[in-house]
Amino acid sequence: MSRISTAELSRYLLTGRFSRRGCLNSRLSRIAPVRQTSLSSQGRSLGTSAETATAAPPSATAAPITPLRKQLKEQAKALKASGKKKKKNKADNQTVPGWELTVGIEIHAQLNSARKLFSPAATSFNDKPNSHVALFDVAMPGSQPLFQPEVLIPAVRAALALNCAIQPISRFDRKHYFHWDQPAGYQITQYYHPFARDGRVVLHARDGIAPEDGDRVEIGIKQVQMEQDTAKTTAQPGDVHWLDFNRVGLPLIEIITLPQIHHPATAAALVRKVQMLLASVDACVSGMEAGGLRADVNVSVRRTDDAAAGGKLGTRTEIKNLSSFKAVEDAIIAERDRQIAVLEAGGVVEAETRGWSLGSTETRRLRGKEGEVDYRYMPDPDLGPVVIGDDLVAHLASSMGVLPDAEIDELVGRYGLSAKDALSLTTVDDGARVQYFYNVLDALEARLGLDKTGAASDQRHALLAANWCLHELGKLTELSSDLGMTPEGECNVPSAALAAILAHLHRREITAKVAKELLWDAFRGEVTADSVTQKIDADKLWFKELSEDEYAQLADQVVQGEDKVLGEFLRFKQGKAKAYPQGKLMFLVGKMMRAGTEQRMDPASAERVLRARIEDVYLPRLEGR
Structure with a gap:
């Protein structure tokens, strides 16, 4: 059929x-x-x-x-x-009139260490399940924890990146709770005597904070503590769960913020910023998308009248194990709205632990909220204090390198990049893309014979390099799964080859279309830095631009019959329109590009000549009628 x-x-x-x-x-x-x-x-x-x-x-x-x-x-x-409101988008859903939201966040990040926190077993991500398990990891009777000092290196670097004060002496505690993923029946942590305290994270508008927070907001870090991870649980059909003890004992840090966040977008921006900071100092190399960083958020609401009067915060609930920035913002909005609805209906918000699933519209109750009494904290009798010397802290602080905020400021101030592009360069490919940009820029300036000393007086070449490193190179990933970017800032398109292409483009010796074709050739390995010029010469790709008179003739040709369009420019000149009709100008430029020879035309030159002709020739004619 x-x-x-x-x-x-x-x-x-x-x-x-x-x-x-x-x-x-x-x-x-x-x-x-x-x-x-x-x-x-x-x-x-x-x-x-x-x-x-x-x-x-x-x-x-x-x-x-x-x-x-x-x-x-x-x-x-x-x-x-009917007057019913549609669902708000996130930008319009940061506040609820008459209510104040307060959020504190606990971020768990897996440290970049070769060994576990209390055993010499290797850290493992994708190895065979249960192939890296020491006796202590599975609480074998008689086994004892053995603190691995190398874990201190990424832990201290993380705390320094968060502007924390490193404590000379810290101690470990046992946090008791029973679940199948915790073989010992307790977790070793540093609740009472953490190794770092009193930090802060500064968030700017470019980080994606809520508009209500202005251009800058500072979030305090109460403490940073070391603790061990639990086993990985994989659910199977028939109420069966598989346990992989490779993850038991992996070294974590828990970052506890002060309850100083009042907008969902700012909470998501904080988690994103913390991930970027930890990656920049090589403390945590696996982000949220890979499961190396998780967030728990504590949410409470109170009426703005109570907040103005200095009243206490509302009852908080905790949402556990959020695994994406979007989940952080969505879950806070959903829980805030739920609590407000309960209070407006005359109910009472219960202190409880709640869960969140991707794609959900509301949180769900998991269990009642545990407190210090429930966990029965006690000093771990098998572990001595951790002593961190000032010499170690000084050495790690001096070798941290440039942090993201300072690098973004440099890219914006010295090279003229937009804040958005600067932020993207520092985060794409775990920071390797910005190193690639510097490699391309160095090679490009060498080819152009530019002096690198002092602030760049002409930033056009830097903007050109940034645009191609971020946007044009990014287009290759749409058709190719991987650029092969390395931490040293090299990939399948060698930085020297891209610089050679951009040098010709900057000198206006080739068109952007030709440059894009050469980029693909470099990606496929068909051209190198030394053969770019020979390729252009062999295929006769050199750009021979039209003269000023030829551009003017094209401009005269395309404005024929466009009196209505020219009238928009006249209205602006006479003060009858507030904005310059840039869209109309680009419409005429497009006509010029289609009417002329593409291989010999530059859009910027066409726009410049057309703008001059409109102001000096066509508008006076219209006014003289």
């Missing part, structure tokens, strides 16, 4: 009509048409029932059937007329 066309199916599903040709006739003729119902009626949509299964086909006098698309339009109009 041949396939039923989409058109026939839609006619049957939406109007009850069907084709009687072929084998469909004998089978579908006995099927009653689908009963049309209102989409808003009792929450139902198009469907069938026992009543319609025996109904006769619609007669010629039956009421006309309203198309589904029209029904949806009418339903949207009715919703708008």
Whole structure:
């Protein structure tokens, strides 16, 4: 039997009509048409029932059937007329009038260490399950923890990046709770005597904070503590769970913020900023997308009148194990709205632990909230204090390198990049893309013979390099799975080869289209830094630009019959329009590019000549009429 066309199916599903040709006739003729119902009626949509299964086909006098698309339009109009608000987007959903949100965050990050926290077993990410397990990891009777001093290196670097004060002496505690992923029945942590305290993270508008926070907000870090991770649980059908003890004992730091966050977008920006800081100092090499960083958020609300009067914070709930920046913001919004609804209905918010699933619209209760008494904290009798010397702290602080904020400021101030592009360069490829940019820039300046001393007086070459390193190189990843970017800032397109291409483009010796073709050749390994010029010469790709007179002739040609467009420029000149009609100008530039020879035209030159002709020739003619 041949396939039923989409058109026939839609006619049957939406109007009850069907084709009687072929084998469909004998089978579908006995099927009653689908009963049309209102989409808003009792929450139902198009469907069938026992009543319609025996109904006769619609007669010629039956009421006309309203198309589904029209029904949806009418339903949207009715919703708008009823005054009901649509779901807010995140930008408009940062505050609720009359209420204050308060959020504190606990971030768990896996340290970049070769060994576990209390055993010499190797840290493992993708190795065979249960292949890196020491006796202490599975709480074998008689085994004892052995602190691995090398874990201090990434831990201290992380705390320094968060502007924390390193404590000379810290101690470990046992936090008791029972679950299958914790073999010993307790977790070793540093709740009472952490190794770092009193830090801060500064967030700027470019980091994605809520507009209500202005250009800058500072979030305090209460403490940073070392602790061990639990086993990895993989759920299987039939209420079966598999445990991988490779993850037991992996070294973590827990970063506890002060409750100083009042907008969901700022909370997500904080987690994103912390991940970037930890990656920049090589403390945590696996981010949220790979499971190396997780966040728990504590959410409470109170009326703004109580906040103004200095009243205490509302009852907080904790949302556990958020694994993406989007989940952090979405879960806070959902929990804030739930708590407000409970309080406005006269209820009481309970202190509890709640969960969140990606794609959800509300949090769900997991269990009651545990406190210090529930965990029965006690000093670990098998572990002595951790003593961190000032010489180690000084050495690590001096070898940290440039942190992201300082690097972004340098890219914006020295090279003229936008804050958005500067932030992208420092974060893409775990920071390797910005090193690639510096490699390209060094090679480009050498080819152009530019002096690197002092602030760059002409930033055009740096902006050109940044644009290609970020955007044009990024387009290659749309068709290729990986650029092969290394931490040293090299990839499948050698930085020297890209610099050679950009040198010709900067001198206006080739067009952007030719440069993009050469970029693909370099990606495929068909050209190198030394063969770019030979490739251009062999294929006759040199750019021979039109003269000023030739551009002017094209401009005269394309404005013929465009009096209405030119009238927009005249209205601006006469003060009758607030904004310069840039869109109209680019419309005419596009006509010029299509009318001329593409290989000999530069859009910037075409725009410059056309703008001058409009102001010096065409507008005076219009005014003289």
